[in-house]
Amino acid sequence: EAQVTQNPRYLITVTGKKLTVTCSQNMNHEYMSWYRQDPGLGLRQIYYSMNVEVTDKGDVPEGYKVSRKEKRNFPLILESPSPNQTSLYFCATSVGGDRDYEQYFGPGTRLTVT
Amino acid sequence: SQQGEEDPQALSIQEGENATMNCSYKTSINNLQWYRQNSGRGLVHLILIRSNEREKHSGRLRVTLDTSKKSSSLLITASRAADTASYFCATTGNQFYFGTGTSLTVIP
Numbered sequence: 001e002a003q004v005t006q007n008p009r010y011l012i013t014v015t016g017k018k019l020t021v022t023c024s025q026n027m028n029h030e031y032m033s034w035y036r037q038d039p040g041l042g043l044r045q046i047y048y049s050m051n052v053e054v055t056d057k058g059d060v061p062e063g064y065k066v067s068r069k070e071k072r073n074f075p076l077i078l079e080s081p082s083p084n085q086t087s088l089y090f091c092a093t094s095v096g097g098d099r100d101y102e103q104y105f106g107p108g109t110r111l112t113v114t
Numbered sequence: 115s116q117q118g119e120e121d122p123q124a125l126s127i128q129e130g131e132n133a134t135m136n137c138s139y140k141t142s143i144n145n146l147q148w149y150r151q152n153s154g155r156g157l158v159h160l161i162l163i164r165s166n167e168r169e170k171h172s173g174r175l176r177v178t179l180d181t182s183k184k185s186s187s188l189l190i191t192a193s194r195a196a197d198t199a200s201y202f203c204a205t206t207g208n209q210f211y212f213g214t215g216t217s218l219t220v221i222p
């Protein structure tokens with residue numbers, strides 16, 4: 001079954017404690033992306049990756065890091081989380097890197113930073 | 115920001131009625147996509163319309179695109195309670211830009 005998985009699904013942490021949210025896909029997609037969703041602001045793109053070892057900043061990259069060492073995985077790293085990073089995070093993937101394809105979304109990770 | 119905006123922000127209709135929601139965006143696009151999100155879940159792709167297309171149909175969905183006005187509309191005909199969700203438009207230029215969404219409630 002084609003899937004985008006995210007872990008953990010829920011996370012409560014404290015300010016400054018480094019964390020990683022994993023994203024994995026089994027569809028051999030080239031394009032992967034991270035979004036955050038906040039009330040009234042819709043989805044905003046954090047980082048995206050066109051292929052292995054190729055990553056680019058989205059609209060709101062500050063405070064986040066990503067890596068793409070393998071095609072299937074695209075982890076999101078918060079080196080020093082702050083309360084303003086409390087949000088609902090989605091990983092998404094797409095067949096091609098030219099963005100003319102639909103995106104497949106993971107189930108989301110709800111992060112609370114206290 | 116290149117982010118699109120949906121209108122209205124919220125819409126409540128009776129089952130069987132049609133629902134129309136609109137999306138406006140700011141810059142030139144390659145294509146425009148519509149997604150649905152059930153509460154707190156991941157988005158699901160509904161339909162993609164390319165910049166050289168004006169109208170597209172998929173089942174009970176009808177999407178129009180007016181690039182001169184930088185706007186698109188999504189029409190859901192004969193709505194059902196199961197259509198209750200938030201609907202987002204997404205434009206693609208160099209990145210994906212999602213709008214703020216329309217929350218649709220279909221009352222049985």
